[in-house]
Amino acid sequence: MTWQHFKQAYLIKFWSPAPAVIAAGILSTYYFGITGTFWAVTGEFTRWGGQLLQLAGVHAEEWGYYKLIHLDGSPLTRIDGMMIIGMFGGCFAAALWANNVKLRLPRSRIRIAQAVAGGMIAGFGARLAMGCNLAAFFTGIPQFSLHAWFFAIATAIGTWFGARFTLLPIFRIPVKMQKVSAASPLTQKPEQAKRRFRLGMLVFIAMVAWALLTAFNQPKLGLAMLFGVGFGLLIERAQICFTSAFRDMWITGRTYMAKAIIFGMAASAIGIFSYVQLGMEPKIMWAGPNAVIGGLLFGFGIVLAGGCETGWMYRAVEGQVHYWWVGLGNVLGSTLLAYFWDDLSPALATHWDKVNLLAAFGPLGGLLVTYALLFAALMLVIFWEKRFFRQKEAQLMRAKETV
Template sequence: MSWQAFKQAYLIRFWSPVPAVIAAGVLSAIFFGLTGGLWAVTGEFTRWGGHLAQLFGAHPENWTYFQIIGLKGTPLDRAGGMMLIGMFGGALAAALWANNVSIRLPQHKRRIAQAVIGGALAGFGARLAMGCNLAAFFTGIPQFSLHAWIFALATAVGTYLGAKLTLLPMFRVPLKLTKGGAKRNIAQDKQKASNRFRLGMVIFGLMAIWGVVTLLDSPKLGIALLFGMGFGLLIERAQICFTSAFRDMWITGRTQMAIAIVLGMAVSALATFSYIELGLTQKVMWAGPNVVIGGVLFGIGIVLAGGCETGWMYRAMEGQVHFWWVGLGTILGALGLAAMWDSVATPLATSWPKVNLLESLGPWGGLGMTFALLGLSLLAILWWEKRFFARQRQEN
């Protein structure tokens, strides 16, 4: 294959979501195997909120929540911080390769409020439930934590409610029609795309060098940066967004991304199981009311905002200003939960058990239960798709 053919097929065109999501699941498991860490983002975004609060004179490092998750150093000193930097950089490079970067402002001020409020609900709910779309679906479920299954079900309910909410007239913004502008200069467009592709290659190359150099001095930080780049490439090129997976399923009946996510979790669970059998310890969280409440809030929030953690990250790198506001809302919402953690921790979370399916059911029983639930999830998605289009045909 020539360079031009490879460039067009793999660096410019969007990737198929099914193999991309499966690849993300594999990378997530390998990252766990190499470092013992997790592919998760809202915990680190909460720390970024803590640093923001420090800039305004607050002392969040004394809060109980930050004493649990830590707030020392900077994002450059933490694997989570380096992973996020890698994800942003990888997504930006991928968007530049495809000439998919341009500043796009929200159509209406109402959209900004919607972005911040939705992001805040998502950030608050994710931290309350100790999971987000990544920390639950791509780490919690493959880590065999019962709380992740409760979160997944609660999120499904929340996204359904959020989809119904956003269809209300108050959330509909009139479209502004504009006349076609001046004739496009095709030569200039091609030159601009070529320049952006080169810039994307420069960014990708510099970050890869940074990752390798860091790897030699601090292996875990270097691995986090390099894997973050890989995750960023995947989410942007395949447009991986859990919000669209749920929202599309509820509103349009399209289930391709939802099916891809289930398959990705299955592959990740199998790979993660092998690492656990080799002696690595998985992360299991409390299975209490916090997961139900947090999951529903998270589901409503991501639909209201228009993007989940992965969705808003790559769209922000594409220049969609709406998602810069979603990111700010997410950080503020997570910080809000950290501030009120002491009042909700005992009744909603820490007094409830941490249920490890591999311990409760035995290694093979836990693995079998996980795959049985994944199979049921897949059947439920296919049933919904069939039911949705059957109703559409009846109405037409």
């Protein structure tokens, strides 16, 4: 295989979602095994909000939520912080390889309002449930935590309501019609693409070098950044977005990304199971109303905003300004939850049990229950897909009969 063929096939073209999501599941398993934590982002975003408040003179470190997730250090000294820096770097490098970086401004104020409001609702819901589409969903289910199943089901329901809500007339942007005499020619900029690709390689090499240099003195921090670069490459090149997975399923009947996510969770579960059998502790959270309410809010919020945590991160570095606002909303919403946590947590979270499926059903039983639930989820997705297209076909037949 020549370099040009490799470059075109694997660095410039988009990757197939299913293999990429499965790779992300396997990578997240090793991330857990090596660092002792799980692939998550909103917890760190919440810390960013708390530290910004500290700079403004607010003693956020005294809040119960920040005592729970720890507000010590900085993004450069925390595993989650270094992993997220690596993710942004990996996303940016991958976008540059494909010449997919361009400043794109929101087309209306409605979109900005959607981005901020949706991001805040999603951020609030994610932290109420102690996770996002990654921590409480993509890696929460393979960690055998019952709360992640509550969150996943509630998220699916929330995205359904979000999809219906965003179809309301208020969210329709007026389209300006312009008369033209001929089609506009496509403009190719091969020199720009070459420059961008070289810059992307420099960014990639710099991120890897930074990670390796850090690993010499602080192995976990350096390796966390390396994993982050890998996660970033995967989500940008395969355009992995949980919002698209759910919204497409409800609106267009397309389920390819939803199936890919289920396969990714299945690949991760067996790896996590192996680490647990070797003595590592999975991350188990409260299986209370917080997981259900948080999932509903998160699902609704990501569809309103137009992107989940992984979605807004790679789109933001591609130059889509809309997702800068989504990210800001995420930080604001998660920080708002931290403020109200002491009032909400006793009734919604901390007085409820942390249910580990491996402990509840035994190691083999918990693994089988997890795979049975994943298989049921896959069957439901396939059922919905077939039902959706059967209904569309019936509608077309009726339309033809009335003509």
